Amino acid sequence: MRTLVGDLLACHLGQATSGTLGKRLYDALQQSIQAGMVAPGTRLPASRDLAKELGVSRNTVMAAYEQLQSEGYLSTRAGSGTFVSAVLPESDLSAIAPPVAEGRSTDGITLSRRGEQLLNRAGASQRQWGAFMPGVPDVRHFPQKTWRKISRRLNLRLPVETLSYSQHGGYAPLQQALADYLRVARSVKCTPEQILITSGTHQSLDLLAKMLCNPGDRVWVEEPGYWGHRSVLEINGLETVPVTVDDEGLTLPAEEAHVSPPRLICVTPSHQYPTGAVMGLARRKALLDRAQAWGSLIVEDDYDSEFRFGENPVPALQGLAQAGNVIYLGTFSKTLYPGLRTSYMVLPDSLTARLKIAHSELYRGGYGLTQLTLAEFIREGHYAAHVRRMRQLYSQRREALVTAIRQQLGEAFIGQESHAGLHLILALPQEIDDVAFSAGLEQAGVWTRPLSVYYMGVAKRRGLILGYACVEAEAMAETFRPIARALLPLLQR
Incomplete structure (x- = not known):
């Protein structure tokens, strides 16, 4: 051989x-x-x-x-x-290489200014799971046996067309299952035809940036906000305009104020990332009205809305829109597992056909077996049951982290009031460099993210984003202890 x-x-x-x-x-x-x-x-x-x-x-x-x-x-x-x-x-010999000038490599190949900007602000960590890494679910609880059983069953009678490219923005069974689920769970108004399946929210936003905007167009983003939105938009040559977030999410300028209307307005109204603010009904309506008057499109990223603890669900902004000016983004990265790389958009009728063609041209849809398995997983009730179980689990873990902060540091360090999501903010005094503090914790094997890096301008708040989803409730106090132990000497200076 x-x-x-x-x-x-x-x-x-x-x-x-x-x-x-x-x-x-x-x-x-x-x-x-x-x-x-x-x-x-x-x-x-x-x-x-x-x-x-x-x-x-x-x-x-x-x-x-x-x-x-x-x-x-x-x-x-x-x-x-x-x-x-x-x-x-x-x-x-190679370990003693001469330093490389910024923007250049040893082979003389330079990156674009946008490429350099992307790398300089990249938020990705070497570690993408564990305590206290934010933005990831506890994948250990994903029902793999159930998933494999469905997948094996479907694989025995898999239609041959699922082995080729998807030409219709995804496979019909998943589009139907999603439409049924979203109408009930998120009050989203849609038909299966309006749903476009993508390989992650970043791909969804990349497609919107390419197809709806011209280089130099202005896009509103939340301040502070998810850097992934900014990275995707700016690499497409768009001007990101930071708009301040308060206790009700994205703020709006006074109506008489002279502002240049944005092409897109990117928001996380049900659970603002990272502050946790929830946009109230009055502001939602005001945002919809303002966008309609300007001719702007709202991009609603509903990234982890399923996880609300002890509170009534907040309906999606899309369900309130009458003018068809909201594009709804959803993902399974938080509810199932990030490696699934399956997300979706609910598009206005007027954009559906054109964006599905564009998606096929740019990215070539596929993953037929995965999409069919997910459709059955939803249709048979496994998805809703899994979300209910994880909601209860994450609620317990959030309470355990809040208790640990109160006991080891005090009430003033709880920097996020919302009872939702997979993370909370540990508030820090302004004189503490949260970037340096987070880096020091990383050397000790504790993974956090500094709040200040979520700002485009000068950070108005200092803190740490703590993802509690992957820490068991009974281990939370001990897992948090290294953070408190490292912080206390800084507070006594």
Whole structure:
């Protein structure tokens, strides 16, 4: 049986024309390792097997292996075989590389200004799960057995067309299941035809930016607000305008004030991210009226509205709109698991056909089995049951975190009043650098996000965003203790 390494070396040997066979084999393997085509840690074929693959003597292979081992490229493990070394000889030299000028790389390739801006403000962490990482659910409670059972059942009778690209903004069973669910759970007014399935909210917003805006158009974003919105909009050449958030979410300028109308208004009215503010009915109506008068479109990101604890659900803004000027964004990243990469938009009738065509042209819809499995998961009631279970679990964990903050620091440090979502704000005094404090906690293995990085301008509040979803209630006090222990000396200065 041929191996990938054997195929690679056979190709190199066929191209080499000078030197002895042993030297050509040595050069081929060394160059493959140096170029990264045979990665560090790769187990090489046994000398007898490789000799048979290449049609050479075993002594030729053994000589090449021994020479490369003496030079540090290979290592042997008793009873396991021969491996490419985890650290190559060249690594010591590359570690002393000269500094690279900002905006440039060692190969002279520069990024665009928008690309540099994106990387400089990137909010992604090396860690995307655990305490106290915000924005992620506890994926350990996802009912995988139920999901696999549905998936296996569907796979036995999977229509052949689901193996190709989706041309209609998603698969009809999921669009129907979502329309039925959203009408009941979120008071969204829609038909299945208005739903466009996407691979994440970022893709939804990227499509809207490309299809509804021209470079230089103004887009209102919340201040503070989710940097992911800003990143997607700005990489598309749009001007993001920060609009202050208060206790009722996005504020509106006085009607007589002269403002340049935005093309899009991006809001999180049911649970503002990150402050947790809920937009009241009066302001919702005022926002709808203002957008209609300006000819602006509202993009409503309803990212975690299912998780409200002890309060009545807040209906979606889209359900109040009479003019068809609200585009509703939803996701399964918070209710199921982020790796599902399945989100959706509810579009106004006038945009549906055109944006579905554009989505197909730009991104090529697919994931047929996943979408059909999700449709059955919703239709059979598993989704609603899972949300109910997680709502109760997250409510307990939120209360445990609030209790830990009160007992270890005091009431004044609870910086978020809303009983909803997957995170809360730990308020910090303005003189504390929350970015530096968060970085220090990360070195101790505690993952948070500083509140100040959610502002485009000067931060009006300092604090930490604490995601409590992945910390069990009984472990919350002890898990929070390192934060309090690190903070108390700063408060005594």
